Amino acid sequence: MNHHIIWAAFAIQHVIFGYFLLINTTYTLLILLALKDILKHSYLSTARSTRRLLVADSYYKPVSVVVPAYNEGPVIVQSVRSLLNLHYPEFEILVISDGSTDDTIETLKKEFRLQESKKPVRLQVPHAPIRAIYVSADYENLIVVDKENGGKADAINAGINVSSYPIFCSIDADSLLEPDALIKSSKLFIEDDELIATGGIVRILNGCTVKDGSVLEIGMPHSTLEAIQVLEYTRAFLSGRTGWNILKSLLIISGAFGVFRKDMVVAINGYRKTVGEDMDLVMRLHRHCKDNKIPYKILFVPDPVCWTQAPFSLKMLLKQRNRWHRGLIDCLITNRKLILNPKYGAVSLLGTSYFVFVEALGPVIELMGYLSIPVLYFWGLLNTKFLLLLVVVAILWGISINIATIFLDTYNYRRYKKNSDILRLCLLAVVEFFGYRQLTLLERVKATFSFRSTQWGAQKRQSIQADAQKSGS
Amino acid sequence: MLLIFKAYLSKAGHEVVTAIDGMAGLEKVAAFGPELIILDVNMPRMSGFEMAKQLKETEATKDIPIFIMTSLKQEANIKKGYDLGIEEYITKPTNIEHLKLKINKFLERKKTC
């Protein structure tokens, strides 16, 4: 028995060493690729070319903005107003109330003078029954759909059926789009006929000053918990997504802001009822196009920016991470055809492998690593010097990756301007490894063993204004 | 571009106030009460037509004449413009000397009416 435990502990050591090398090498590689790409962007997307877009009256395709909402009473009016301010020549907003039990529909009816519409709906993708469709008397491009509860994926499907335009943009009810985010992402569909899906950067709203539904001043949130998430998001989007984009294996487009071609999404029967519906959609799009030999592109561009609220309490954060991890595992299991399958190329061998071995199994491996320490120590087999040095190297390497990410962010036009913010981010790059990482790790391990649960876990909603004030803007 | 308008028209003896987008424009109109408003169709945060619509619907501002600038002669735009009651329609690129003369003439006519 002892022999087996010792052997297991040694085996785990090797696995952890290999895992540590793998994850840091991957991130370093992604960052180098991202750096090259961002340099290119800074040359090509000048202020003039953006202006040229807005000036050319027909350089766009009409877009349907789909907003699934469940009990979003406090924030929904401000969200809609901010969407109505989008700088875009032709678009419609579809707010889908997914069987809300609060006053979401009533508030919208009052605020926007909704009237019932009899437009026949084309049932292209499945969803729970629609109770009624309303159009605003003040804004003819604002449509509200009241339907029975079915989940976020279900609600977006309803939006797809009611929408009129060939492109749709799926956002969260609490996302705050930059006014030019839509034109910056939809222009890509004009520039490339093969493009079927794209997403932009999602940044954290906490700590920013918001007025009339637009972000006036960008600032870091006061609390450490929220500030570390800023670092996480920057790393995930700027180096992660950009890097995968270059490797042509982008597997996820954030549910907070994604723009898709409707015909392709309809072809794969819309969104599937799952917790991680955004990643699932993209994976199935990859499969569908590769299976049917359709030339396609799924891109990420760092240009368009969307702001979202980050959870401000530990409990909410852990719930969110738990949900993300369960969604991830569910997606990987359903789309297991993509795992280590040469037929799907880079998407499978690079992208999916990363998500399986680093993101999905990673927490378990890392936890085993932590657990193996006392075990080895107990059996006097612990090489303390090696362990300490290894940990120091791992942390220093990780810090350098974090700082490189902060560097990438200086090229973005909606970035943190104050030097104090930058320094704080650098400090957080260190702090992340001492506590935050372990907490999310434990939650993700918990999620790995309970992924069969499909609960969304209601997030507490506060109006965006109040939250910004709370964070001391 | 705003800078050029301001410099050129100021030299011609007019007092010029500029705003970078639709919402700031509405605020400036409320603050300064101008005799003439020149709008670009393409503006961030609120398009030229939106702003014109708002101006025409507010009692205090509905009589201020509006010129609208656009880059292409889009049929839909022209019709939308005249429906809203917009005085004059200017296409880019424009000859600023001619524009200045137009403005001068227009304001003169208004004074004599």
Place this chain on the structure above:
Amino acid sequence: MLDQLTHSPHFYHYLYLAVAFLAAFNILEVLFLLVHKTRMERNEIRKEALKRRVSTAIVTVTDPAEILPEPSDYVEYAAYSEAISSVLESFEGELAQRASGLVRKLGIDSYYRSMARDAVWYKRASAIDTLSAFRLPHNREFFLAVFRSEASADVRYRIVFGLSLLARGSEDIVAISKALSSLPYLTAKYTEDIFFNIITALKLAGKEEDFGKFLTAIMNDASIRPLIKRDCIAACHAAACERAATVVKRYFLTFKHEPEILIACVRSLVRMGNFDVIHEALFHPDWRVRLTGLKYAHLSKDDLLKDLKRLLHDSNYHIRVNAGQALARLGAPGAQALREAAGADDKFAAEAAAYALTLAEAAR
């Protein structure tokens, strides 16, 4: 295996070195980050200040080159090029002349010409973009020369775009289409933009009819893809090339089996005030052509009431809904037809008619 590693004599040396290296690297990284950020922000401020100065100079002085300094680095050149292209975009006449004069007198042209020969493709692409924005006729030969020697397709697309802005007449159109056909088809919008630029440039040179001649010449040219012909017609629509109206109508009558071309023709002709082809479009087997006809049905001089009523029962969802809306635009007889259809047996037609009636009510 790990044991072997850990027991090798130099292993710990390497590890210590790694730790020291990483620690130093991190500190340097942070410093570099701050320095770079400050430098970028300072550059931005400098650029904006110079832009303002250039714009003011163009307005106030007849020869702005006399009072403006020669640009010395990438940031200053960018400031000049942005200010100048902004002026050229919005103004013509005296101001535009002053702005283009600046380009030559301060050597901005030659700077970007040499950047167009840079080793890195996106720098070349950016240089070509900037040069195109100046719209200087004397760059035409330069563009053609660079096109011949350019390897990267991304840059070549931009060169063709730059050439299209400088078109003077028939020879230029032929040269540009030759260059275009040597490249793979990029997107509809790009091709349409190229021809839009050509038409606009021709209008300025007073040679608008040359485009009509070009269209006639390629109509029966089988080597040119139908998509490109469609993009040419779409460009006629966007640029309101009225002199080409007769040719476009001939395209409509010739290409009966190319729905893309037919749709572009209908739109184009409607924009030019010619509504003759709408009626025929309603009968086409491809639903998108019928749809385009429906969108303009209310403008046609023919009596379309019977045909619109029939289209309410079409098998395609979009046709039914739009037929309803077209009837709603026909006033009283249309509303009457809708009321009849709303009670019909065909459920889909009834739905479309009912919806169209609600829209008609709301409009009144």
